[in-house]
Amino acid sequence: MLPTGACFGCEGVMLSLGGRRILSDVSLHVKRGEVLGLIGPNGAGKTSLFEVLSGRYHPQQGSVFLDELRLDRLDIFRRARLGVARTYQSPVVPNALTIGQTLRAARKAYAPMMSAHDAEWAARLVRLDASWDRTAGSLDTFDRRKLLLACLMMRRPRVLLMDEPASGLINTEIAELDLLLRKFADEYHLAIILIEHRLELLGAIADRVYVLDLGAMIAEGAPEDVFRDDRVQAAYFGGVA
Numbered sequence: 001m002l003p004t005g006a007c008f009g010c011e012g013v014m015l016s017l018g019g020r021r022i023l024s025d026v027s028l029h030v031k032r033g034e035v036l037g038l039i040g041p042n043g044a045g046k047t048s049l050f051e052v053l054s055g056r057y058h059p060q061q062g063s064v065f066l067d068e069l070r071l072d073r074l075d076i077f078r079r080a081r082l083g084v085a086r087t088y089q090s091p092v093v094p095n096a097l098t099i100g101q102t103l104r105a106a107r108k109a110y111a112p113m114m115s116a117h118d119a120e121w122a123a124r125l126v127r128l129d130a131s132w133d134r135t136a137g138s139l140d141t142f143d144r145r146k147l148l149l150a151c152l153m154m155r156r157p158r159v160l161l162m163d164e165p166a167s168g169l170i171n172t173e174i175a176e177l178d179l180l181l182r183k184f185a186d187e188y189h190l191a192i193i194l195i196e197h198r199l200e201l202l203g204a205i206a207d208r209v210y211v212l213d214l215g216a217m218i219a220e221g222a223p224e225d226v227f228r229d230d231r232v233q234a235a236y237f238g239g240v241a
């Protein structure tokens, strides 16, 4: 069960891969309209936790919840259809398709089919200004991210999991991305979880932050408190915990 007010998350997740313990007793939850940061040093288990939440990995112990629904037995595509959207560190787009064709493919990927109006709305929402005749492969990193976000947003997801969405972006683009994500959370009540290495980026946008280290959750709270936490300092900078 999730705590009162939470709409998505996991409880007591234990994951082993290839005989190695990757996650130990990990719990995390997010509310509607909340932007959550997930941080931790390299190899802490952040991406593995996203794979558990999105349904690519099935943990040996623990559960994933969307409201009261237990998602444990559902594969990644079923969770996506229930409103668990996911982006990846590399914005891989279908290079040869135009923006228009890519959005059309997303509209028709599964029932219910979305309308052309939904695609136009989503492209406007993410401020994708490029011509729809352009091939997706010709877009820069930020426009690729926007195109992939538009494909997700047209279906009005309930949860958005984003693995290092600021990777490859310049500062002005990161500022625009922050505004977009705040808008998704505030106006569309989307629950957002972001993986980010750079603490300073999360300080500006996250309502709350979780810190993973060596597969265990070592801190949770407001960004300014978490960043001062001795265990977090030790995990990041090798100080004394």
Ligand SMILES: Nc1ncnc2c1ncn2[C@@H]1O[C@H](COP(=O)(O)OP(=O)(O)OP(=O)(O)O)[C@@H](O)[C@H]1O
Residues within 6 Å of the ligand: 017, 018, 020, 022, 040, 041, 042, 043, 044, 045, 046, 047, 048, 049
């Ligand atoms: N399929 C796998 N089989 C065995 N070990 C794995 C597998 N995938 C990941 N790992 C290991 O699990 C640990 C956590 O990896 P993960 O990619 O989840 O960490 P991360 O916090 O996302 O790291 P980074 O910030 O470097 O992306 C690492 O030690 C990694 O080598």
